[in-house]
Amino acid sequence: MKRTIATMAAAILAVLTAAPLTASADPAKDYAPTYYFKPIDANVDPATGDTVVYNYDIPDEGLDMQISVYVLETSKQAWWLGPKWKSSEQLIKLKDIYDYSTNTEPFAYSFVKNGVIDNNEYGFEISHDEELNTMACSVKTGLVRKPFVPYCDPTDQYELTHFTANISKELTWGYYTIHFLTEPEDYPDQRVCDAGLILDDGSSSIRTPIVKDMTIRISGIEGDVNGDDFVDSTDASDVLAEYAALQTGGESTLDDRGRFAADTDHDRIIDSTDASNILVYYSYVMSTDEAVPFVEYFENK
Ligand SMILES: [Ca+2]
Ligand SMILES: [Ca+2]
Numbered sequence: 001m002k003r004t005i006a007t008m009a010a011a012i013l014a015v016l017t018a019a020p021l022t023a024s025a026d027p028a029k030d031y032a033p034t035y036y037f038k039p040i041d042a043n044v045d046p047a048t049g050d051t052v053v054y055n056y057d058i059p060d061e062g063l064d065m066q067i068s069v070y071v072l073e074t075s076k077q078a079w080w081l082g083p084k085w086k087s088s089e090q091l092i093k094l095k096d097i098y099d100y101s102t103n104t105e106p107f108a109y110s111f112v113k114n115g116v117i118d119n120n121e122y123g124f125e126i127s128h129d130e131e132l133n134t135m136a137c138s139v140k141t142g143l144v145r146k147p148f149v150p151y152c153d154p155t156d157q158y159e160l161t162h163f164t165a166n167i168s169k170e171l172t173w174g175y176y177t178i179h180f181l182t183e184p185e186d187y188p189d190q191r192v193c194d195a196g197l198i199l200d201d202g203s204s205s206i207r208t209p210i211v212k213d214m215t216i217r218i219s220g221i222e223g224d225v226n227g228d229d230f231v232d233s234t235d236a237s238d239v240l241a242e243y244a245a246l247q248t249g250g251e252s253t254l255d256d257r258g259r260f261a262a263d264t265d266h267d268r269i270i271d272s273t274d275a276s277n278i279l280v281y282y283s284y285v286m287s288t289d290e291a292v293p294f295v296e297y298f299e300n301k
Contacts, residue, residue, distance in 0.1 A: 026199050027075035033195045034072040035083040035180055036212035039065055048266055054295060055172045055220035062166040067178065067214065068159040069137065071108060079145045079204065080196030083160065084136040084181045091168035092176055092216065097126045097135050098162045108158045109139045110151040122148055126161060132186045137161045147198050173221045173260050180211035217266065223278050223294040225254065225261045231294055232282050238262065239275040246270065
């Protein structure tokens with residue numbers, strides 16, 4: 001008899017222990033997870049957030065830049081996460097997306113089972129279309145949809161995956177983006193970024209995530225507005241002429257290359273500050289035998 005009571009008590013205890021997790025409030029209708037990129041070991045301009053590559057640092061085989069993909073998911077109700085991204089510029093080639101399902105290093109949705117990391121508790125998949133220069137990864141629960149238990153809180157303490165962008169030496173100046181796909185671009189039914197949440201009533205709600213694209217600025221021609229390989233007072237005059245033309249509602253006096261070179265402080269405006277920077281650099285060059293390039297001079301100032 002005693003034994004029976006003990007067994008019953010144990011059974012009741014087991015039921016109590018297995019009681020459902022504290023009910024979570026449904027996320028607001030406009031809640032959505034955020035997908036974003038973060039380059040590893042890259043030069044990021046603190047003023048603009050742009051990732052900066054100096055064109056003279058790109059080797060013949062191109063520059064490999066490793067980039068992490070992060071998800072910030074604060075509702076803890078996701079059962080599906082699917083970022084998809086693309087570089088429209090074929091001279092920035094996406095490659096080597098990392099597959100966490102084949103190793104035990106921790107990532108954002110690793111699960112710990114008996115003290116051991118399991119990266120397959122939630123299905124993790126990657127894909128890469130070399131021709132379209134697109135990539136995707138996804139994490140999802142199986143047949144029985146249930147919210148993920150993230151490896152850490154917040155979820156972006158660890159990446160979701162990473163990949164490499166190979167930047168060609170042929171890119172000598174300009175702004176380029178690696179962007180998340182939010183609408184089909186290559187064919188009508190192309191999959192775009194999405195995220196699935198489990199609501200308290202057990203239904204699934206598909207949300208359009210918030211995405212933060214990444215801008216890569218290929219720098220190195222700044223200051224040399226006329227393209228004669230020197231930064232001098234002629235370039236400053238060209239900037240002032242452009243500024244004057246734009247101020248008076250006139251036509252731009254420069255081509256795309258000239259306009260990029262003229263915007264020396266990268267605020268996307270050509271004005272007297274840019275002309276002044278050119279004159280400051282010009283006098284610096286005149287005063288030293290070993291001048292550093294224009295962009296480095298101002299970034300280290
Ligand atoms: Ca020049
Ligand atoms: Ca400017």
